[in-house]
Amino acid sequence: MNNKSTSNLHINVLPTSKFKTTTITLKFMAPLNQDTVTERAILSKLLMRATKKWPSDKALNRRLSELYGAYVNSFVSKFKDKHVITISLELVNEKYLKDTTPLFEQGIKLLTEIIWNPLITNQQFDEGFLAQEKSLLTKKLAAIEDNKSQLAFLNLLKNMFGDQPYSQLASGQVENIAHISSASLYDTYQSMITNDFCAIYVVGNVDERQVKNYIQQYFQIQPSHFDTFATVEPVATEHKPNVIIEYDEIDQAKLNMGFEFPVTYGSEAYFALVVFNMMFGGDPSSVLFNEVRERQSLAYSIHSQLDTKNGYLFVLSGVSADKYQVAQETIIKEFEKFKFGEFSDEKLELAKKVIISQRHEGEDRPKSIIERMNNNLLLTTDMTDQSYVDAIMQVTREQIIELVNAATLNTIYILTKGGEA
Known part of the structure; x- marks a missing residue:
């Protein structure tokens, strides 16, 4: 980049x-x-x-x-x-x-x-x-x-x-x-x-x-020639996903997943990832919240969060210790649905509205504004609030489908009770 x-x-x-x-x-x-x-x-x-x-x-x-x-x-x-x-x-x-x-x-x-x-x-x-x-x-x-x-x-x-x-x-x-x-x-x-x-x-x-x-x-700032940013790569594993189960004295199991996306900050795919995350698990209106938590009662808590600068999406959830296997299968199944375009246009538009609303809220906080200004270090052309909103609005169904099909589920980590602990 x-x-x-x-x-x-x-x-x-x-x-x-x-x-x-x-x-x-x-x-x-x-x-x-x-x-x-x-x-x-x-x-x-x-x-x-x-x-x-x-x-x-x-x-x-x-x-x-x-x-x-x-x-x-x-x-x-x-x-x-x-x-x-x-x-x-x-x-x-x-x-x-x-x-x-x-x-x-x-x-x-x-x-x-x-x-x-x-x-x-x-x-x-x-x-x-x-x-x-x-x-x-x-x-x-x-x-x-x-x-x-x-x-x-x-x-x-x-x-x-x-x-x-x-x-x-x-x-x-x-x-x-x-x-x-x-x-x-x-x-x-x-x-x-x-x-x-x-x-x-x-x-x-x-x-x-x-x-x-x-x-x-x-200010005694030294003028400096800044070295470039490198993407943080996961360790290579023979099996994707790499599944790890560990044990602890714990009331409810923690079921976490790490997905990789071939995304660079500020690209078309970046905006598609922001929209996909909101639809998938980034908001109470999301699929994971409604399907895994509300409809099937498999999770006490569940959400997805992004590291868009490196192209990672993490699903973090707390589930009943005896239900983590079915919860894991359900999360993966819901993710797979996006590969086939099994999501409504209404959900897509709602996700965009929520993202743009959050963006506007951030304009009322100097700290948020400064973090956004700092993100422009990753770009050759500064991203303005308007260019961000425009790019979110232009995300299409096809881009979401293409993005999810290019993703890899890298790691599943489960912390539960029992075992040797």
Whole structure:
């Protein structure tokens, strides 16, 4: 796929009078790597704790209060084959205040402090903050282990993608937390600010040229030539689908499936996949919800979800332990029906309406707008809201049929009670 590569800064500004706030977001991208994701997850939270100028939680929070209750946050995620640290600041737009404080510039200065002047002494992060963040991440990852639905989904990914970093949580692995030190975290931080590709997004009632001038004046972003994105491939298996049954102390069985689709982001097939997912299991009006859950009462919960950037559809369900076999057969049978065009035009049109409605809802949230802007990194021509809506409306029955016939059921993962557990 052709990707945008640039030797300039990637700064994308959307001037809009829709919001009373301005959102400034930086996305630091590095290759997904099992050895670094846990440290990067800790780093993303540690940067939010204190800076050289505001060396305590209290001091930093006081500064946020002075900026009319500005809000700063961070999170980690997976994007195609990359690991992303997102750092975001939301602050009131000064145009809506009687005060003449240059809030936007103050916000830029605050982010400069948080990212480029964190609380580091002798090339080490603060031990107290690090211990707290390690404890918090340990608890977060332990909670996921206790959540059988999340655990079963992770196990599906591990069986489908093997030891590739894609199969791991963006937050990392609990066994790697103990090895993280103040000194090793400093190296991870240096790598982030030196080697990561950084995309910057600003949404609000702002002047684009002025925003770019401030960013170039204050942010120490290295102009970088971005490497291309690669599709994450499943591990090769002799038998398709690869069926794995594991046992645990569990009330209801977890039945999960992973399908592969030959889809590239933004292509005609991509839009067909979005529509198909909505018809198949993406909404309470979907086939899986109505047939497997409501009509046959085989599942307590069931839905399908997409990773459209890599071309995967996952079916996730909770079923009675004695019914997972019939539930599995029913899901596959419902999928097969699409291959033969056994779906109504009404269902097709309803799916499109729901997708377009959700798209319009997303236009009311700066965070959603920024995620969509960031998805354009995968395209040679930016996808606008209108071009997205038009492409969804143009999806045909024939495209859905062709798409489903080109799909492969790669992995079936079942977690149930009994066995050796």
